[in-house]
Structures are given as C-alpha cells and as structure tokens.
Amino acid sequence: MRVVLALALLANPALAGVPEAVRDHILPATAQFSDASGALAEAALNDCTANALQDDFHATYDAWMGLAHLRFGPVEEDGRVLAISFWPDTRGMVPRTVAGLIADEDLAVEDPASFAEVSIAGRGLSALERLLFEPQLSGYIKESYSCKFAQALSVDLAAMAQAIDKEWRTDFAQVVTSAGAEGNATFLTESEAAQALYTSLTTGIEFNADQRIGRPLGTFDRPRPTRAEAHRSGRSLRNVILSLEALNSFAHALADGPTPQTDAAFQAALGAARELDDPVFAGVEDPQARLKAEILQQRIKAILPAVSNEVGVPLGVSAGFNATDGD
Amino acid sequence: MKHSLTAACALLALSTPVYAGKAEVLNTYADIAQAGYEDSLISARRLSDAIYALLADPSAEALTKARQAWIASRVPYQQTEVFRFGNAIVDDWEGKVNAWPLDEGLIDYVGDGAGPTDENPYAALNVIAQPKFVLSGQEVDASTITPEFLETTLHEADQVEANVATGYHAVEFLLWGQDLNGTDHGAGDRPWTDYAAGELCTNGNCDRRAEYLRAATDLLISDLEWMAAQWAESGEARSTVLADEDAGIVAILTGMGSLSYGEQAGERMKLGVMLNDPEEEHDCFSDNTHNSHFYDGLGIRNVYTGHYTRIDGSTVTGESLSDLVAEVDPTVDAGLRTQLDATMARLSAIKSTAEAGTSYDQMLARGNAAGEALIMGAVDALVDQTRGIERVVTALGLDGVGIEGSDSLDEPEAVFQ
Numbered sequence: 001m002r003v004v005l006a007l008a009l010l011a012n013p014a015l016a017g018v019p020e021a022v023r024d025h026i027l028p029a030t031a032q033f034s035d036a037s038g039a040l041a042e043a044a045l046n047d048c049t050a051n052a053l054q055d056d057f058h059a060t061y062d063a064w065m066g067l068a069h070l071r072f073g074p075v076e077e078d079g080r081v082l083a084i085s086f087w088p089d090t091r092g093m094v095p096r097t098v099a100g101l102i103a104d105e106d107l108a109v110e111d112p113a114s115f116a117e118v119s120i121a122g123r124g125l126s127a128l129e130r131l132l133f134e135p136q137l138s139g140y141i142k143e144s145y146s147c148k149f150a151q152a153l154s155v156d157l158a159a160m161a162q163a164i165d166k167e168w169r170t171d172f173a174q175v176v177t178s179a180g181a182e183g184n185a186t187f188l189t190e191s192e193a194a195q196a197l198y199t200s201l202t203t204g205i206e207f208n209a210d211q212r213i214g215r216p217l218g219t220f221d222r223p224r225p226t227r228a229e230a231h232r233s234g235r236s237l238r239n240v241i242l243s244l245e246a247l248n249s250f251a252h253a254l255a256d257g258p259t260p261q262t263d264a265a266f267q268a269a270l271g272a273a274r275e276l277d278d279p280v281f282a283g284v285e286d287p288q289a290r291l292k293a294e295i296l297q298q299r300i301k302a303i304l305p306a307v308s309n310e311v312g313v314p315l316g317v318s319a320g321f322n323a324t325d326g327d
Numbered sequence: 328m329k330h331s332l333t334a335a336c337a338l339l340a341l342s343t344p345v346y347a348g349k350a351e352v353l354n355t356y357a358d359i360a361q362a363g364y365e366d367s368l369i370s371a372r373r374l375s376d377a378i379y380a381l382l383a384d385p386s387a388e389a390l391t392k393a394r395q396a397w398i399a400s401r402v403p404y405q406q407t408e409v410f411r412f413g414n415a416i417v418d419d420w421e422g423k424v425n426a427w428p429l430d431e432g433l434i435d436y437v438g439d440g441a442g443p444t445d446e447n448p449y450a451a452l453n454v455i456a457q458p459k460f461v462l463s464g465q466e467v468d469a470s471t472i473t474p475e476f477l478e479t480t481l482h483e484a485d486q487v488e489a490n491v492a493t494g495y496h497a498v499e500f501l502l503w504g505q506d507l508n509g510t511d512h513g514a515g516d517r518p519w520t521d522y523a524a525g526e527l528c529t530n531g532n533c534d535r536r537a538e539y540l541r542a543a544t545d546l547l548i549s550d551l552e553w554m555a556a557q558w559a560e561s562g563e564a565r566s567t568v569l570a571d572e573d574a575g576i577v578a579i580l581t582g583m584g585s586l587s588y589g590e591q592a593g594e595r596m597k598l599g600v601m602l603n604d605p606e607e608e609h610d611c612f613s614d615n616t617h618n619s620h621f622y623d624g625l626g627i628r629n630v631y632t633g634h635y636t637r638i639d640g641s642t643v644t645g646e647s648l649s650d651l652v653a654e655v656d657p658t659v660d661a662g663l664r665t666q667l668d669a670t671m672a673r674l675s676a677i678k679s680t681a682e683a684g685t686s687y688d689q690m691l692a693r694g695n696a697a698g699e700a701l702i703m704g705a706v707d708a709l710v711d712q713t714r715g716i717e718r719v720v721t722a723l724g725l726d727g728v729g730i731e732g733s734d735s736l737d738e739p740e741a742v743f744q
Contacts, residue, residue, distance in 0.1 A: 082734065118693060119602045222485070
C-alpha cells in the first residue's frame with residue numbers, strides 16, 4: 001500500500017502535498033476563524049462594550065493569523081482579505097473612516113447587507129481594534145451608536161469568516177485538489193494549484209519580515225513604532241508568532257517529504273520572536289532592542305531558502321507574481 | 328536536411344522580415360514621448376501664465392481661468408504616464424510632478440478631523456500657516472517658500488511619500504482646495520479670496536499661499552523642461568531606450584502592463600471602489616478623475632499603435648509595436664488591439680457620465696451599483712488587456728517584463744497564467 005502511494009505521488013509530483021495542505025492546514029484554519037468570529041458576534045450581541053469584547057477580539061485575530069496568508073480563492077473573493085484586515089493603512093483611512101461613521105451615526109450599522117457595502121477601511125479587525133482599544137473611542141456605553149457599530153463589525157466579520165469556510169469546504173478545496181482536470185477553469189494544470197499554495201506560503205513569510213517587522217523598524221535614523229500592526233491591542237509580536245506557527249504547519253503539509261531545514265529555520269525564528277520581550281516593537285528606537293528585532297527579521301528571511309529547497313523544488317514550482325509586488 | 332532547413336528559414340526571413348523594425352518602433356516610441364512631454368510643458372506654461380495672472384490680480388474669473396488651464400494641462404501629461412514604468416529615468420523623476428495620493432494638510436488648511444496619523448506625523452502640518460516648525464527633530468525656517476525649499480525640504484518630508492509638496496496635485500489643491508462634498512456632487516471650492524490682499528484675504532496667510540503656489544508652479548515648469556530634454560535628440564531617456572533593442576521593447580511593455588494593471592486597475596480604480604472614499608480619486612480636488620483615467624488609457628494605446636495626437640492637432644506616427652507583433656503573430660496583435668479599444672470604450676463611458684453631471688466621486692459612493700459597475704467595467708477591461716500584453720511578451724520571446732501588482736486585485740497570479 002505504502003509503495004503504491006509513493007508511486008502515485010511520483011506520477012503526480014506537482015500535486016503532492018496539495019491535498020494534505022488543504023486537509024491539515026487550510027480547512028482547520030478556516031473552521032477555527034469561523035468559530036472564533038462566530039463567538040465574537042454572539043458576545044457582541046450580548047454585551048457590546050469594549051471590555052466585554054476584547055478577549056473575543058483577540059481570539060478572532062489569533063484565528064485570522066492561521067489563514068491570513070491564503071491570499072487567493074475565498075480569502076481574496078470580494079476583497080475580503082482587505083475588509084478583514086486593512087493594514088498597512090498608509091493613508092490613515094481606518095481612523096478617518098471609523099470617525100466618519102461615528103460622527104454621522106451612519107445607518108449602515110443597522111443592517112448586515114448595508115454594512116457589507118461600507119468602505120473596507122470601516123470594517124473588519126482594523127476598525128474593531130480602533131473601537132475597542134483607542135482610548136478616545138472605547139469608553140462607549142450600551143445603547144450608544146458605537147455599541148451598534150461594534151455589533152455590526154463583529155457580525156460582519158463572522159459572516160465573512162463563515163463564507164470563507166463554506167466556500168473552501170464546499171467548492172474551493174475541490175477546485176484546488178482537482179487542478180488540471182477537465183473543466184477546472186481556475187487551475188489549468190496541476191502545478192498551478194501547487195504554485196498558488198507555494199506562493200502564498202513564501203509571500204506569507206516575506207510579509208512577516210518586510211511588513212510586520214520592517215514597517216516599525218523603518219530606518220535606523222527614523223524608526224517607526226507607530227507603524228507596527230495592531231499596536232493598539234498590543235498584538236504586533238503576537239501576530240508574527242502566530243503567523244510563523246501557521247506557516248510552519250503549512251510548509252509541513254505542503255512538502256513532499258521531511259522538512260528538517262525548514263523546521264529548524266522556523267524554530268530559530270520563533271525562538272528569536274519568543275525571546276523578544278517587546279510586544280509592540282516599541283524598542284525599535286533603542287539600539288539594543290532594535291538589534292533584536294533586526295535579528296528576528298533576518299531569521300524569518302532565512303526561512304525562505306530552506307522552504308525553497310524542501311518544499312518548492314520537490315513540487316517543481318517557484319513563487320509566482322503576488323499581490324504585494326509593486327508600489 | 329539541415330541545409331534545406333536553413334534555406335527555408337532564409338526564405339521565410341525574406342518574405343516576413345520578423346523583428347526587422349525594432350529600431351524604428353523604438354524611435355516612434357521616443358518621438359511620442361518627446362512630443363508628449365513637450366506638450367505637457369507647453370500647456371504647463373499656459374497654466375503658469377494663468378496662475379501668475381491670478382496672483383497679480385486675484386478675482387473669481389482669474390481663478391476659474393487658472394483651473395481651466397490646469398485641466399487642459401492634464402490632457403497631454405496623463406498620456407505620458409505610460410512612459411513611467413519601464414523607464415527608470417521617468418520613474419525616478421515622476422514623484423516630483425505627479426505624486427499621489429497626498430496628505431494635503433501638510434500644505435494648507437484642511438477640514439475638521441485631520442491630524443497626525445500612525446503613518447505620517449506631519450499630515451496636518453500646514454506649512455502655509457507656519458513660517459517655522461520642527462521636522463524630524465530639526466528646526467525648519469520656512470519664512471520664504473521657494474522652489475528649492477519645496478523640493479528639498481518639504482517634499483516627502485520625514486521620508487513619508489504622502490507628504491507631497493510639489494507637482495500637479497499640489498497645484499490642484501491650491502487652486503481648488505479640499506473637496507468637502509464627500510461622495511455627493513461637487514469639487515473643491517476654494518474661494519478666490521484665499522489669494523486676496525489685505526482685509527479681503529480669507530483663511531489667513533494669503534501672501535504665503537500665493538508664494539507657495541508660485542514656487543510650486545515654477546518647479547513644475549522646470550521639472551517638465553528637464554524631462555522633455557531627456558527625450559529630445561541625444562537626450563538620456565531616448566538614448567537609453569535606443570541603446571538595446573530588446574530592452575527597449577521590454578520597457579514599452581513593462582510600462583503598458585504596469586500602468587494597466589497594478590497602477591490604474593488596482594491602486595487608482597479598484598481600491599477606490601473598495602474604500603468608497605472620494606479622496607481615492609486620482610484628481611480628487613478638481614473632480615477631473617474621469618479625464619485622468621481616460622488619458623492614461625489613451626497613452627497606453629498610443630504607444631502600442633504608434634500614434635499620438637498632439638495638443639495642436641498634429642500627429643506623431645511611425646512604425647509601431649503593433650506592426651512588429653502583427654508580423655510575428657497577427658492573432659496576438661489583433662487580440663491586444665481589441666482589448667485596448669474595449670478599455671477605451673469603458674473609460675469613455677466613465678468620462679461621458681462624469682461630463683453629463685455624475686462625477687467620479689459619486690460613482691464611488693457606497694451602494695451606487697451603477698457607478699461601481701462603470702468603474703469595475705474599466706478595471707476588468709484593464710486586467711484583460713494586461714493578459715494581452717503578457718501574450719505579446721510571450722509571442723516576441725521576451726523576458727524580464729515585471730508587471731506591477733496591487734493589493735486590491737483578486738488573484739493577480741491568475742493574470743499571468
């Protein structure tokens with residue numbers, strides 16, 4: 001049996017690992033995000049105040065880190081990836097949009113369908129974080145506009161998460177694992193699906209190094225601590241750790257064989273992250289603490305060649321164009 | 328066998344001179360660039376004349392004339408945007424003249440709610456109201472606003488790209504002011520008295536505002552003079568394009584693809600729909616976005632078809648990239664031509680709708696399904712034509728064409744399949 005399986009894999013080198021990645025990494029992650037955001041929505045309808053929602057906000061954000069890198073298919077559909085997390089927000093759109101909705105007491109919060117039409121800068125985890133953690137906004141009471149806003153944000157997040165989970169389960173898992181089959185208009189060859197998964201793996205690793213750590217690092221002369229992701233809720237480093245853990249499991253599932261180099265590289269980066277006693281990268285302005293963040297960034301970048309050797313080469317794919325190419 | 332194959336190839340080469348015209352194609356491309364930047368310069372000089380007239384004798388009529396001159400100046404300039412990606416000399420320079428989007432609160436007064444952001448501590452600096460301020464820990468003397476001050480100190484201050492102090496959009500803001508109508512009809516409505524002397528002056532610091540506008544206009548002219556010279560005979564931009572034929576063709580296609588895809592379809596159009604934000608209009612102060620998009624699209628078609636209509640009505644034409652592709656694979660050429668025409672039809676629909684009174688910011692309004700369909704129709708056409716550009720790259724056997732993407736586009740990798 002084992003021999004037969006191995007032969008089948010040899011015959012289909014480009015497909016190897018794709019079904020495993022869907023089964024062991026992607027579907028559990030979409031289910032977890034759906035569950036966590038469902039609990040958030042339920043909690044918000046019960047008690048909308050900031051203190052009451054912060055734990056469920058964190059649980060939802062934690063779950064999002066399990067799939068945020070899957071930037072294709074259901075996660076990309078309808079611009080969901082930006083509607084769930086609008087970061088980096090280089091033009092301050094989130095604070096402006098959130099303040100605008102509150103100032104106008106915009107009626108979109110009354111109805112989920114209307115709220116789904118709201119600017120992506122006024123939706124998702126980024127807007128909810130403002131509402132729950134920005135001191136000027138978070139003091140709202142039940143019966144206030146902000147209370148309804150928090151409920152609308154939570155319900156909207158749960159709806160997007162459910163849709164992602166459902167679309168993956170009922171349709172897209174099949175699309176990915178039947179790549180190259182007749183009638184599959186999304187992935188014309190087997191290797192296209194492998195390439196899409198592999199690109200999201202490497203792009204996810206790069207995103208941690210270049211954006212989550214690179215943005216607050218800025219330059220030595222001009223560090224940018226306020227550019228750290230989710231610093232208001234104190235999650236900047238936590239997001240890096242959770243994302244790396246998810247990406248490690250993804251790499252594992254997608255790989256054809258054992259991945260000792262990859263696992264060691266992920267563990268080195270995770271070790272550096274856990275030792276970094278700086279939850280929001282506030283230390284980038286201090287030369288000593290900054291050095292540790294730079295080392296973490298280098299460790300994350302060092303994962304890429306290992307992943308290329310142990311995951312990409314056996315799959316016969318290299319990273320394709322991705323959404324973060326360009327400006 | 329080998330001999331006869333060679334003979335057959337030689338015969339084929341005689342009957343269809345594949346790749347025969349690359350040098351001519353590149354010459355046409357450089358000629359269109361030269362004419363486009365010269366036209367931009369000519370129309371910017373007219374803009375400058377109108378602005379100097381406004382500042383010499385401020386009136387509502389003089390402000391209107393300056394605004395009209397600004398809108399006219401955008402017609403040739405937007406058609407040159409296709410030269411930006413792919414020509415490093417243009418891309419390195421472009422930020423000075425057409426940087427967007429901007430945190431305009433850096434320059435002058437803005438409405439309520441503006442302030443420092445996580446990204447930009449100087450988003451509401453208002454240099455017109457502040458002859459002295461602290462920038463990145465350094466005391467800055469802005470008591471005289473000169474082109475040099477704008478270029479070297481204020482532009483991209485604190486290394487933030489949204490700190491746009493120069494170029495078309497800075498001038499646009501100074502002529503129109505913020506568009507405070509949200510996604511309702513109406514552009515910025517700066518009163519002419521923002522430039523009036525003495526007691527008539529509104530919103531304070533009219534003399535400094537005038538000084539800023541004059542400096543920004545002078546700088547725009549000198550920047551355009553420089554770029555027009557780079558495309559003239561023996562100019563650096565022209566020489567670079569002509570130096571290596573394959574690299575030159577790659578530059579043309581990179582420019583067409585990156586402007587179509589990541590820049591216009593993604594950053595300038597789709598992201599605006601997703602944000603429903605009128606500030607996401609490319610020409611947001613003047614509500615001229617429909618033209619901005621239209622002439623960007625036209626510029627892409629110009630360089631492919633080797634045809635540019637100048638602002639005086641004369642034309643620049645020559646052997647085109649289209650001709651070259653048609654020799655190699657007529658189907659690929661016809662496909663891309665059809666796609667470029669389809670994009671122009673979509674962009675025309677946006678333009679005619681805006682000219683009929685439904686402006687681009689209204690199309691962006693939340694829940695405006697018809698407006699969204701208009702914009703997304705053009706986005707889809709631009710994405711389609713990117714596929715056609717990719718096919719040209721393949722047909723010509725070129726590599727090294729890297730097309731810029733955008734966070735807002737779904738499955739960008741699908742474009743390149």
